[in-house]
Amino acid sequence: MDPVDRFRDLLRIPTVHPEAGGDWAEHERFVARLAELYPALHAALERERVDRSVLFRWRGASAERPTVLMAHYDVVPAAGAEGWTHPPFAADLDAAGVIWGRGTIDDKGELVAILEAVETLVGEGFVPANDVYLSFGHDEESHGTGARAIVDELERRGIRPALVVDEGGAVVDDVFPGVDRPIAAIGVSEKGIANVLLTVEQDGGHASTPPAMAATVRIARAVERLERHPFPARLDPPVRAMLAGIGPHARGVQGWAFRHLGLTAGLVTRLMARMGPETRAMVRTTMAVTQLGGSAAANVLAERATATVNVRIATSSSLAAVGARVRRVIDDPLVRVELVHTTEPSPVSPAAGPAWDAVRGAVEAAFPDAVPVPYVMFAASDARQFTRISDHVYRFCGMRMTRAERAGLHAIDERVRVSSWLETIAFYTALVRAV
Numbered sequence: 001m002d003p004v005d006r007f008r009d010l011l012r013i014p015t016v017h018p019e020a021g022g023d024w025a026e027h028e029r030f031v032a033r034l035a036e037l038y039p040a041l042h043a044a045l046e047r048e049r050v051d052r053s054v055l056f057r058w059r060g061a062s063a064e065r066p067t068v069l070m071a072h073y074d075v076v077p078a079a080g081a082e083g084w085t086h087p088p089f090a091a092d093l094d095a096a097g098v099i100w101g102r103g104t105i106d107d108k109g110e111l112v113a114i115l116e117a118v119e120t121l122v123g124e125g126f127v128p129a130n131d132v133y134l135s136f137g138h139d140e141e142s143h144g145t146g147a148r149a150i151v152d153e154l155e156r157r158g159i160r161p162a163l164v165v166d167e168g169g170a171v172v173d174d175v176f177p178g179v180d181r182p183i184a185a186i187g188v189s190e191k192g193i194a195n196v197l198l199t200v201e202q203d204g205g206h207a208s209t210p211p212a213m214a215a216t217v218r219i220a221r222a223v224e225r226l227e228r229h230p231f232p233a234r235l236d237p238p239v240r241a242m243l244a245g246i247g248p249h250a251r252g253v254q255g256w257a258f259r260h261l262g263l264t265a266g267l268v269t270r271l272m273a274r275m276g277p278e279t280r281a282m283v284r285t286t287m288a289v290t291q292l293g294g295s296a297a298a299n300v301l302a303e304r305a306t307a308t309v310n311v312r313i314a315t316s317s318s319l320a321a322v323g324a325r326v327r328r329v330i331d332d333p334l335v336r337v338e339l340v341h342t343t344e345p346s347p348v349s350p351a352a353g354p355a356w357d358a359v360r361g362a363v364e365a366a367f368p369d370a371v372p373v374p375y376v377m378f379a380a381s382d383a384r385q386f387t388r389i390s391d392h393v394y395r396f397c398g399m400r401m402t403r404a405e406r407a408g409l410h411a412i413d414e415r416v417r418v419s420s421w422l423e424t425i426a427f428y429t430a431l432v433r434a435v
C-alpha cells in the first residue's frame with residue numbers, strides 16, 4: 001500500500017458521532033486499522049486511550065520541551081449521498097488526482113499526514129530532539145470532551161508543551177486581492193463565542209386589542225438597536241501582525257497601506273470592515289441574529305418573545321464586555337439578556353520565538369512560495385483546550401486550499417488534491433525534524 005491507498009482506506013470508515021447517526025463501532029474500527037496500517041509507528045511509540053481518543057508518545061532525546069501534534073478522527077455526517085459528485089465515504093480518486101470524500105480536509109487529511117510523516121521517520125531511525133505527542137480526538141465535531149480529557153491527563157502529569165499544532169489556517173491565495181504570493185495563515189488565537197438570548201415576557205391576550213408595545217415589537221426594537229450599533233472595528237495586535245506580514249507582498253495602495261500601518265491603521269480598519277464578510281470578521285466582534293421566536297398562533301399575542309444573537313468575540317474583548325455592551329445598546333430593562341454556551345477568546349500565542357519559528361520553518365520548507373503570517377481563527381477548535389497547559393498553540397492544517405475546496409468543509413464535495421496532501425506530509429515531516 002502507498003500513502004494514498006492508506007489515506008483512502010481510512011476515509012472509508014465513517015467515524016460519525018452516534019448522535020449524528022454514526023456508530024461507535026466505526027470509531028473502534030478506525031483506531032484498530034491504524035495499528036495495521038502504521039506498524040513501525042505503533043512499535044516505536046507508546047499508545048494509550050483517553051476515552052475514545054488516542055494519545056501517542058514518541059520519546060525524544062529530551063522530555064524537556066515536548067510538542068503536541070493534534071488532529072481529530074471523527075467527521076461530520078454527509079447527510080446521505082445527495083448532491084455529492086462522488087459518494088462521501090467511497091474515497092474515490094479521479095483522473096485529475098483528486099480524492100473525494102468526507103474527512104479529506106476535516107480532519108483525516110491532517111491526521112493521516114501526521115501518521116505518514118512519523119511512520120517514515122521512525123523507519124529511518126529518526127529520534128526527535130524532544131518528545132512528540134500525537135493527540136487524536138474522537139469527538140471534536142460534536143463539541144465533545146476528548147481533547148479536554150487529554151489535556152487533563154497531560155496536566156496531571158505536569159507536562160507543559162513547548163508547542164501545540166492543530167487544524168486551522170491553510171495556504172490560500174484568494175482572500176486578499178493584489179497579493180502576489182499565497183498566504184500561509186497560522187492561527188495564533190481563536191475568537192470567543194456566546195449565544196446572547198434576548199427575552200421579553202408579557203401578559204398575552206387577543207391580537208385585536210394589542211398593548212402599546214407588544215413583546216414581539218420590543219424584541220424587534222432591541223434587535224434593530226443592535227444592528228444599528230455594531231461592535232467597534234479595530235486592529236487587534238495579531239491582525240495587525242498579519243497585515244504587516246502581507247504588506248511587502250501586496251501591490252498598489254493596499255500594499256503601501258499595509259506597510260505603513262502606523263499612519264494608516266484607522267483607514268485600513270474602516271476599509272476592512274466594509275470589504276466583505278471575511279475581512280469584517282477580522283476587525284470586530286460580530287453579531288448574527290440567528291433565531292426569532294413569538295406566538296404560536298397568528299391571532300394570539302406572544303407571552304414570550306425571543307431572539308438569539310450568535311456573537312463571535314474579538315481577542316481584545318471578553319464575555320463580560322459583550323454582555324455589558326449589549327445591555328447598554330438595547331437600553332431596555334424589560335428585555336432580559338443572557339449569555340449561554342459561552343467561550344472566552346483564546347489567549348494569543350506569540351508570532352515570534354522558537355515555537356513560532358519551528359512552525360514557520362516547516363511552512364517555508366513545504367510551501368516555499370507562501371508567506372507565513374499569524375491570524376485569528378473565527379471558528380472554535382479543540383486547540384483552545386491546550387491553551388491551559390501551553391502558551392504556544394498554533395492552528396494550521398498544512399494544506400493548500402482554494403476557495404472552492406474550503407467550501408467543502410462540513411458541506412458536499414469535500415475533497416483534496418493528492419499533490420496538496422503530499423505537501424501536508426512534507427509540512428509535518430519538516431515540523432517534527434525541527435522540534
Ligand SMILES: [Zn+2]
Pocket residue numbers: 072106107140167
Ligand atoms: Zn475539524
